[in-house]
Amino acid sequence: MSSSLTSRRAFLGGSLLFVGGVALAACGKDDAVKAGAKVMLEQWYHAYGEAGTQQAVIRYAKEYTKANPDVAINVTWIAGDYSAKLHSTLLTPKAPDLFEIGDFQYIDVKNGLFAPLDDIVKGQEAEYSKASMDSASVDGKLYGLKMMDDAMVLYYRKSVLEKAGIAVPQTFAELAAAAKQLTSREQKGLFIGSDGIGNAAYLLLWSNGADLLAPEGKKVVFNSPEAVAAIAGLKQLHDDKSLLLDFTTDWGDPGAFIQGAAAMQWSGLWAMPAVKKALGDDFGVIAWPKFGDTGRPVSRIGGWFAVANSKSKHVEEAKKFIEWLWIKQTDLQKDWCVSYGFHVPARKSIAAQTTEFASGPAKEAADVLANTSRAYPNLWNTAMDSVFAQAIVKIAKSGGDAKALLDEAAVKCQAELDKQLA
Template identity: 55%
Template sequence: MSAHRAELSRRGFLGGSLLFVAGAAVGCSTTPGGGDAKGAGTTLNVWSHAYGEAGTQQALTRYAGEFTKAHPDIAVKVTWVPGDYTAKLNASLLTDGAPDVFEIGDFSQALARRGQLAPLDEVYGSERSDFSQGNLDYMSVDGKVYGVKMIDDVLMLHYRRSALEKAGIAPPTTFDALASAAKALSTRNTKGLYLGNDGLGESPALAVLSNGGSLVTDGRVEFASPQAVEAVTALKRLTDDQSVLLGFTTDWWDPSALTQGVVPMQWCGLWAMPAIRTALGDDFGVLPWPALKSGGTPVLRVGGWTSCVNAKGRQVAAAKTFVRWLWVEQTALQKDWSESYGFHVPPRASVAATADKLTVGTAKETVELAAKYGRHYPNTWDTELSAPFAAAAKKAVSGQGDPAQLLAEAAKVAQAALDKQRS
C-alpha cells in the first residue's frame, strides 16, 4: 500500500481512543461497572494506552459505565496502560489474558493477517457512509475492515510567533528555511527546534515524503530510493548545526518544550492545542513539515487511534456490541472525546460537522492544512519496518556511515519483514 496523501477537502476531513487490561500488572484497572454490573453474565476487558490529556481516564471509565447501563448483561473492565503500550499489547496478545477490545495507534495490517483482529464490517451498519473512505481503506485488508477509527490526530510544526518576529524570521516553508531558522534561533542555552528526545522523532519519514519519496509502495520498501537518501542526508544539517533540542523531560507529543519557552519551534499534535493556547494565548502558529526543496510537497501527518476486537477472544460478539455502541452509535460521546480532552478530528462526518472548536482560529487552520497536505503512513508500516529505517537514519545524520548504504541495508531487513507480513 502506498503512503498516499489524504484526498480530502476541509469539510471532508472534518467529516472524514479508548481502551483497557484485565487484571494484568500493566496499569490501573477499574472494577467492572455501570448499571447492575454484578449481575452481568459477560465481562469485557478493554485496553487503553495512557492518554496525556487530563480527564481522559475518567471519561473512558464513564463511557464504559454508560454502556453497561444500556447493556446490563455486559460489564466492562477498563485498564489504563502506561509506558510502552504497543509492546505490552503485543505481549498480551500472545496469552490467554489478552483484552477483548483494544486500541492501536497507527493501524497495522499485520495483526489482521495473523488472525488477531476480527473483521468489523457489520459493526458499521448503515452508518458506514458517514465514515471517510480514506479511513476505511486504511483499516482494510483484502476487502475487510478490521477497526473503527476513534479519533483522527493531526501532527504538525508549532512555532512562537513572537520569537520568530523578534528574530526577523518568516515562518519556514522549505527545509532550508527551517534549518536556517532553527540555527538562528539557537543560543548558548537554548535550541531552535524540538523534534523528540532523540533529536529526530518522525523527521526522517516526513523528509522522505516531503521530497516526493515513499516509505512502502505496493509491497516494496522504498525508503532507500534516491529521493529518500537525499532527504535523510539533508537532515544531517540540523545535527551539524546543533540546533535541535535533545533529551527534554517529556517527548515530542507533550508541548511543554514550546510552552515553557525552551524552544520556539516544536513538532507536536492537534491534541495539545488547548494546552498551548492556555499557556501562550494567540502567540503561536502551525505549519506543515516543509517541502525539502522546490517541487516537493509539505506534509502533515494524520494518525489517530483505532478500536479493534480480538478475534481470538472469548467474547467477540459482546466486544463488537461495545465497539459499535461507543464508536458508531454514541455521537455525543464521540464529540466529547474529540473536543473535551485536547483536540482531535472526529472520524464520523456528522460528528465532525458539530465540532465547533475545530472551526475557528489555529484549529481551523490545522484542519485546512491537513486536508491539503495530510498523509497517513502505510498500514504495513509497523515496528519491524520502521525500526531499521529509524536506526539507519539516526546513524546517517550523526555521520556514522554513508546514508545510501545505511538505508539500503535497512531496506533489505525491512523488505524481508514486509514479505513475511504479507505471506
C-alpha cells in the same frame, strides 16, 4: 513520550500516570447477574494520562448497559507496556473481548487476532481519514475503527519570526534557513526531538513524494532518489547546528517551545492547551513544509483504534458496542476528544460540529490533519523501524553516505517484509 524512531509505539501506548493494570468495573459481574445481563464484555484501554478519562469510559459502558440491559461491560485500565501485555493476553483464554490499539499491525490480522468491522462501518467510510482507513485495512477489509485523531504539527512563535523578518516557512529550504537564522546563544531555531531525529526522517521523505513502502505494500522504497535527497536534509539541520538537542523533555511535550528554548517545535495537537495557556495567541501551527517544488506539506496522524477480538465468544456483541459508541454516539465522541485531552474526533462530520476546532490554531491544526496527514503502513513493523532508524542516525549525525546506508537498510527491511508476507 518518546521521539526515537524505534520507540514510537511506546509513545503511542505509554502511560503518564499509572503503574500496573487496574480493573475498573463499569458493571461488576455480580451486579450484572442481578441486573439480568446475559453477556459480560471485557474491555481494555491503555492508561490515558488525562484526568477524567477512566471515569469517562466507565460512564460510557454504563450508558450502553442502560440502553442494552442484556450486555454488561467490565473495563480494565492497563498501564506500562500496554501493547506487550495485550498481545501476550490475546493468546490466552483471558483475552479481552474488545480493546484499543495504537499503531495498527498487519501481523495481528495475519495471525487472526482481529475481527473485521466492515459491516458496522458500511456507508460510513468517507467519514474517516484515508490515512486511518488504509492503516487499519488488510486485503480490502477493515479491522479497526478510529476513536480519535491526533494531529502532529509544527509550532512556530509568531513574535519571534516577525522580529527576525522571517515568513512562515513553506518549503524545507525555508525551514532550514529560518532555523539557522533564529539560532542564537539563548535559543535554537528548531526542536524535533531530544535526539535530533524525532519524526523528521519520515516527514522529510513523505514531503518529497517518497514513502516507506510501495503502494501495493510489497516493496521497500525508502531508498528512492526522492527519499535519499530529502533525508539528507536532516544532516543539513545538524550541520547548521540549528537543532535543540538533549532537552529535558521530548518532542511530545511543549516545554522547549513554551520556555523559549526553540523558536519552532514539532509536537502534537495535545500540547496546544498548554501552549495557549503559556503564550496566548503568540503562536501558529503548520504542516511539515514540502521538500522542494515538486513536494507537498505533510503531517503525521496518530490516535487509537477500537478493535474486536476475533476469538471472543461475543464478537457480535463487541462489534455492536463499538458501533454504538464510536459511530452513533456523537456527544460521547465529542466528550472523549475535548473534555479531557485535546484530540480531533475521528468522524469528519463530528469534527466539523466540534466548536473547539472552529477557529485559531486549533482550526489550523485540524485543517493540517484533514489535508496532509500520513500514517505508517501496517506492514511497517518494529524490526524494520529499527533498521531504518540506525541508518538515519548515521546519515544525520555521522555524515554517512545517505544512498549507501539507505540501500543497505532497504535490503534488510525487504527481507523482513517478505517474511511477513510469506
